[in-house]
Amino acid sequence: MTSSLIALETFVGFRWLPADYWDLSIPVYLYLAVVAGGAYLAGASAWFRRTLGGGGGRLEPELIRWGFLIAVVSAAGAGLAVMSHLAVVYRALLFPIYLTNFSSWITIGTWILVILSVIATLCLVLALFGEDAADAGDGDGRSLWPRAVVAKVGVLPTVDRLVDRVRPPTGALVALHAVGVLFAVATIYTGFELAIVETVPLWNEPVIVPALFLTSGVAAGVGLTLAVTLLFEREIGRLAGGYAVAVGVLSGVSLLIAGIGWGEVAAGGMAATASYSALTEGTLAIGVLVVALGLAVALVVGVVLGAAAALGRLPEPVERVGGPLLIGSFGLLTVSGLVMRILFLLAAEQHPVVVVA
Known part of the structure; x- marks a missing residue:
């Protein structure tokens, strides 16, 4: 495992900047942040359907809990990834003091990720604990495993009572989940962090790059939530089918946006042409095929099934x-989303290109 990571770090660093500048932590951060948004949208949409739409199926609680759990884990992973890249870690921990330039997408993005993490954590706790979760039974649904962990400590009844005591009314919960949806969509900032770099034509697409990062990341987040749920449920009902269609459509939109961007890069100037050549020749071309295959398979399998x-x-x-087809295709989609972000860094060429004879 260690040798594989070293090889990947070396691979990431072979392009125009050394590995200690653009290392693996950057694409991981850019990816996990928006995956967290997608997973939150999956959990929140299932919560809205169950709470306001009167849904009472077995799959909804599982989607709610897995969605919020994946959102929390992904957001935490994104935070750790960006912190590992910083020379002074305490600045990240004290971001309210040091990150005050709200004209910077780095500052804006940090606040978006932190607020989304807090809301997702609150929603997860409210979904896992309390009278409703206790009535579901500790063995009913694999997503309830955190309850078993708390029960081992011996404080589960206390936690249930405490959560019910502080649980907001339905109106406030609707507002909380709705605000979370806004911040989940706001993870589009990951694309703007690259799109504002005017010296790199591959990145400097203020519409294409943010839109691609959002649609592909949300597709991966929703797809991952559904895949994990189906690992234990196996039954593909109408609700699971609806989520699968959503993932397929988002994957198709991502493929379309990527195709438009591909054409613009191919017809660009010297730096854009250099990036296009890097993506079509040699090792990076394999990554492009992985991305295209991941999006295409998710589109076909998600929409048809x-x-x-x-x-x-x-x-x-x-x-x-x-079930296995959806799990496999959405698993490939999740991998391809990370590969896409890595390619954006590896193929980046600054303008103007300096050719050394």
Whole structure:
């Protein structure tokens, strides 16, 4: 495992800046932040459907809890990734003091990620503990495993009572989840952090790059939430089908946006042409194929299987393999999203290009 990480770090550093400047932590941060947003959207949408739409299926609570849990873990991973890149870590810990330039996307993004993390954590705690979660039974749904951990400590009844005591009314909960949705969508900032760099044509696309980062990241976050849920549920019902269609559509939109950006890079100036050549020749071309394959497979499998399940027309033989197909395709989608961010850094060329004879 260690040798693989070293090889990947070396690979990331072979392009125009050394590995100690653009290391693996940067694309991981850019990716996990928006994956957290996508996972939160999956959990929040299931919560809204259950709370306001009167849904009472078994899958909804699982999607809610897994979505919020993946959002919290992804946001924490993004924070750790960016902190590992900083020379002075305490500045990140004291960001309210040091990050006060709100005209900077770095400052804006930090606040977005922190606030999303706090809201996702609150939503997760409210979904895991309290009378409703206790009534569900500790063994009903694998997403309830944190309750078992707290029960081992011997404080589960106390935590349940405390959470119910501080639980806001439904109106306040709706407002909390709605604000979280806004911050989840605001993870589009990860694209703006690159798009504002005018000296790198591959990045300097103020519409394409942010839109691509948002749609692909949200697709991965929702897809990962559904995949983890289906690992334990296996049943592909109408609700799971609807989420699968959403992932497929987002993947298709991402593929379309990437295609438009690809054409603009190919027709650009010297630096853009250099980036295009890097992406079409040699090792990086493999990464491009992985990204295209991940988006295309998620599009086809998500839309076809998802639509059939959502309409209740999924044949029984197909239903038996449908779960593994969705899990595999959305797993590939998750990997391809990270590869995409790595490629954005590896293929970056500054303008003007200096050619040394």
